Amino acid sequence: MSTTTVTPYRSAVHVGRDGFAQLLRAEWTKVRTVRGWSIGLVLAALLTVLFGVLAAVGGQISCGGGPDGSGSKSGAACRQVPPLGPDGEAVSDSFYFAHQTLAGDGSITARVTSLTGLYSTHGGIEVDAGTAGMTPGTQPWSKAGIIVKENTTQGSPYAAMMTTGSNGVRMQYNYTRDIAGEPGMASAASPQWLRLTRSGDTVTGYDSVDGVHWTEVGTAVLPGASSTVQVGMFAAAPNYTVTSQGFGTASAVGGPTLTTGTFDDVSLQGASAAGTWTGTAIGSDSPRGQLLAQAEQVQQSDGAFSLTGTGDIAPASGQGSGRPVEQSLVGAFAGLIAIIVVAAMFVTAEYRRGLIRLTLAASPRRGRVLAAKVVVIGVVAFVVGLVAAAVALPLGDHLAYNHGSYLLPVSSLTKARLIVGTAALFAVVAVLAVAVGTLLRRSAATVTLVIVAIVLPYILAVASVLPSGVAEWLTRLTPAAAFAIQQSLVAYPQVTANYTPANGYFPLSPWAGFAVLCAYAALALGLAVYQLRRRDA
Numbered sequence: 001m002s003t004t005t006v007t008p009y010r011s012a013v014h015v016g017r018d019g020f021a022q023l024l025r026a027e028w029t030k031v032r033t034v035r036g037w038s039i040g041l042v043l044a045a046l047l048t049v050l051f052g053v054l055a056a057v058g059g060q061i062s063c064g065g066g067p068d069g070s071g072s073k074s075g076a077a078c079r080q081v082p083p084l085g086p087d088g089e090a091v092s093d094s095f096y097f098a099h100q101t102l103a104g105d106g107s108i109t110a111r112v113t114s115l116t117g118l119y120s121t122h123g124g125i126e127v128d129a130g131t132a133g134m135t136p137g138t139q140p141w142s143k144a145g146i147i148v149k150e151n152t153t154q155g156s157p158y159a160a161m162m163t164t165g166s167n168g169v170r171m172q173y174n175y176t177r178d179i180a181g182e183p184g185m186a187s188a189a190s191p192q193w194l195r196l197t198r199s200g201d202t203v204t205g206y207d208s209v210d211g212v213h214w215t216e217v218g219t220a221v222l223p224g225a226s227s228t229v230q231v232g233m234f235a236a237a238p239n240y241t242v243t244s245q246g247f248g249t250a251s252a253v254g255g256p257t258l259t260t261g262t263f264d265d266v267s268l269q270g271a272s273a274a275g276t277w278t279g280t281a282i283g284s285d286s287p288r289g290q291l292l293a294q295a296e297q298v299q300q301s302d303g304a305f306s307l308t309g310t311g312d313i314a315p316a317s318g319q320g321s322g323r324p325v326e327q328s329l330v331g332a333f334a335g336l337i338a339i340i341v342v343a344a345m346f347v348t349a350e351y352r353r354g355l356i357r358l359t360l361a362a363s364p365r366r367g368r369v370l371a372a373k374v375v376v377i378g379v380v381a382f383v384v385g386l387v388a389a390a391v392a393l394p395l396g397d398h399l400a401y402n403h404g405s406y407l408l409p410v411s412s413l414t415k416a417r418l419i420v421g422t423a424a425l426f427a428v429v430a431v432l433a434v435a436v437g438t439l440l441r442r443s444a445a446t447v448t449l450v451i452v453a454i455v456l457p458y459i460l461a462v463a464s465v466l467p468s469g470v471a472e473w474l475t476r477l478t479p480a481a482a483f484a485i486q487q488s489l490v491a492y493p494q495v496t497a498n499y500t501p502a503n504g505y506f507p508l509s510p511w512a513g514f515a516v517l518c519a520y521a522a523l524a525l526g527l528a529v530y531q532l533r534r535r536d537a
Contacts, residue, residue, distance in 0.1 A: 054331075090406075096235050099233075147196070157173075160234065168180060168182055194206070339433070344434075425514070435525040478516075
């Protein structure tokens with residue numbers, strides 16, 4: 001009896017790591033050999049750069065000149081540069097300051113007995129009209145209190161204790177830091193006691209309700225402060241602004257404001273001056289300071305002081321403070337459309353031509369096939385986004401600067417996050433498109449759905465088409481939340497501004513917004529793997 005030896009079948013596709021490596025090579029070959037997909041990837045990078053350049057050169061700044069336009073200037077000659085704070089950030093530093101010189105360590109104590117104000121709702125004040133036509137009332141962040149400041153130069157380090165219009169006692173220092181103290185507003189019936197003590201470059205703030213029992217509010221370090229500083233009382237009031245936004249419309253009313261703080265029981269220890277107070281309108285060289293300079297003053301009577309001031313001591317925020325560097329990446333939405341088309345075709349083309357059967361026959365482990373597609377298209381999209389952002393950001397910022405824009409300063413780490421974050425945005429959107437394409441198997445439906453889910457909400461939110469509340473929810477709940485990865489602006493709670501997506505402020509932090517997109521991509525990818533394993537090709 002003869003015997004026959006049967007050789008078991010061995011798949012041509014190696015198992016384990018080698019098998020997946022072969023799948024990666026196969027998918028990469030598809031990407032680089034299909035001319036239309038290569039063109040689409042190049043187009044994605046070009047669109048990102050092109051729209052960034054157009055945004056940079058599209059807004060030429062002009063200034064000066066008479067009614068007929070004669071003598072007007074434009075470009076770099078009109079650039080307005082705000083003062084910079086200790087950390088290099090753009091700041092607002094305009095207020096009225098009654099001060100003395102403090103040499104070495106010392107302290108200042110004062111009782112605030114009232115805080116009143118005036119505000120304008122018509123956008124400006126004529127110099128000759130003074131405060132006529134202004135409405136009585138304080139703003140939430142109207143402020144008056146005591147301050148230790150390195151010098152009277154705008155942007156110099158400081159620490160202040162203050163009472164505010166509706167945010168209670170606060171300790172604020174170096175423009176970006178804010179610590180809450182006692183609640184309530186100063187009045188004759190409920191005065192607020194404030195104290196600052198200086199020891200070297202450290203300033204500690206205290207508040208009290210009776211001037212006997214004191215509570216420490218916070219401690220600040222004044223970087224680079226010399227032994228001699230300026231110490232005294234101040235008053236400031238940020239602009240009054242009310243913004244109304246509807247479907248496709250937006251309007252704002254407001255104007256300058258004034259704050260008057262009344263002080264008594266002022267005690268200054270360690271001062272080298274002979275008890276004389278010098279009144280200085282910090283930032284009075286600005287047009288706004290000149291308009292209200294006649295109201296900025298200090299009055300002293302029987303140990304009581306009354307200070308009236310305008311302006312703010314805070315980070316520069318809101319419209320008009322400068323150009324965010326990420327505006328040069330505005331073309332990312334156009335580049336994403338091209339990426340979505342390529343990624344969708346990357347999987348749906350195989351279904352349309354029936355090639356998916358050959359792919360699955362060569363590698364029966366369907367989840368691995370989809371994983372290879374996702375890795376390849378994700379890496380390719382990441383590289384495209386990285387190159388596009390690395391070109392668009394410095395090029396757009398350079399052109400905008402030459403056209404007269406002031407670029408809000410950001411750190412090198414922030415710029416790196418903007419560039420790498422844009423690349424990651426491209427990559428995850430490509431993965432999402434592949435997952436949706438696997439589910440729908442139709443190119444047109446996939447492209448339409450992903451664009452509607454990501455690009456359309458972004459455009460509607462930033463173009464002021466929708467009310468700000470709707471825009472914020474769109475950029476919080478939809479995959480468009482991931483565009484927050486491109487935000488460098490910081491929304492400061494101690495600054496009243498129009499913090500909306502249309503002005504560059506997303507409701508989620510950069511990485512939280514990006515995580516929303518990742519969650520959508522992970523969900524779609526999980527569904528795609530499940531469906532791919534269950535149904536026939």
